[in-house]
Amino acid sequence: MTGWTADEMPTLEDETVVVTGANSGLGREGTEAFARKGATVVMACRSVERGERAAAETREAVPDADLEVRRCDLADLESVETFAEGVREDYDAVDVLCNNAGVMAIPRQETADGFEMQLGVNHLGHYALTGHLLPALRASAGEARVVTQSSGAHEMGTMDFEDLHREQSYGKWSAYGQSKLANLLFTYELERRLDSADVGDVTAVACHPGYAATNLQYRGPRESGSALRLAGMKVANAVLGQSAAKGALPMLFAATADRVSGGEYVGPGGLLDMRGHPEFQRSNDESYDRETARRLWSVSEDETGVEYGLSA
Template identity: 50%
Template sequence: MPGWNATNIPDQRGRTAVVTGANSGIGYVAARELARRGASVVLACRSAARGRAAATRLHGEVPGAEAEFAELDLADLASVREFAKAFGERHAALDLLINNAGVMALPYGRTADGFETQFGVNHLGHFALTGLLLPRLRAAASGARIVTVSSGFHALGNIDLDDLAFERGYRRWIAYGRSKTANLLFTHELSRRFTAAGSTLVAAAAHPGYASTNLHAGATADGGTLYARGVALANDVIAQPATGGALPTLYAATAPGVRQDAFIGPRFGWRGAPARSWRAKWTLDDTSGERLWSASEKLTGVSYGSLPG
């Protein structure tokens, strides 16, 4: 793991990958580097214009790449179902699902289905997507993985299972932290269920540390000019570029020996080569994981069944 970088990604020829939020930032870098190593990559993005532009850019940077754009709005479960249906019609198997897309510290809002936006996009959208793509993941020859991108900001707070809609005193950074905790609890519970079912599928999580990406745009909304300038300065001085921020995700997705429920981040917390990351103890709680899973199935209408495979 020391010094691991994109040149260490194993050959991905013959493998198919879906990367959500791949039009920019670490999602785009992850998609590009997987394509560079031979994977057939689907750039799953909310904006058709930005998604197509990203696919064009990728083909320019990686001549001969197998990469295509597909529309996916994680804030709308109908869009998630449409994406999964279309993918299943075009692809027999899925080797790698990277649940990367997300929003950060937005003012209070609701998704098309009425969920608090950050919880709805960051967790519920990906929960539904993963469940709907599970048959294609099970159809992969071997070594299929699901990597969900969380954040060190999960430490801002545990989820409140009695107020998942954050109806009691909304605080946007706490809501973001809870959604990132939900990502880790989802990975923990998914890993536990894969193990219990004897599945060969692996669920892992990653975080980029402090990476300069478009994700910060939402965090500056309604924050004032001084706040926005502070974020911009931190991005310039402290943050690592998206190429570095994507490495933990790429490691979790492709490196040999990644175990169930692994959490990979930068070695020094905010930047550096991939390494095992600290995580809050509440993200490893079986009871919370089970309760969140049950609530997520009910809210999304997506059931994973007994997880054979």
């Protein structure tokens, strides 16, 4: 796998890829890479206006890009369901779903459904979206993949089921870590349930981008009104971060490489796993805890009302 780049992706002609958060950062770079290989990319964006601007930029780089921008607000389960219904109606199948969008280290807010925002967007919104799109994924002519973007910050996370939405005590980084741990618990549990149900035509994989310089780092300082923190993030991005294009490589590898198996975790293999080319890695021990994963799955069903029909 040494030195793997997006050039090594196989042709994706006649395949449909759904990317959340496709208007910026890793999602924008991933969209362009998928389009270069001939995929039809459905850009799931909270803002259609920003999505259309990103699509126009992508078409400048890839003139024959087959793109469609659709509204999908992961902080609103009704929006998620409406988006998924539209995709199922208009496309015969979905071959790759990239659960990429996310928010990081923001002041405490709630989604339209009353969830703590980071858990609601990063995990529960994607849990619901994946469940709604599962029939379309199963309709793929080949092996469909669900790729969920986690983070090295999962290592600071703990699933606090007694205060899951951090109503009693909120720390922006601990809440972010919980949401990124949830991404991994979800991925591994989904793969186990797919395997148990003998659904061999859908595979669940997780990834993380290392430290990629994107707008994700700026939202928290901006919403906190901290000019000092914003300036610090800009310096850190410039000094420590790799480009968004390189940060997207683990997602692209997880989505397309032949050697990927269900339940894998892919990240950059360079210094402190923050930069470099993709490699298979191991997440922390808690992410593989089956009892925690089953409990999170049950809670996610209850919170979202979305059931997959896959037994534990």
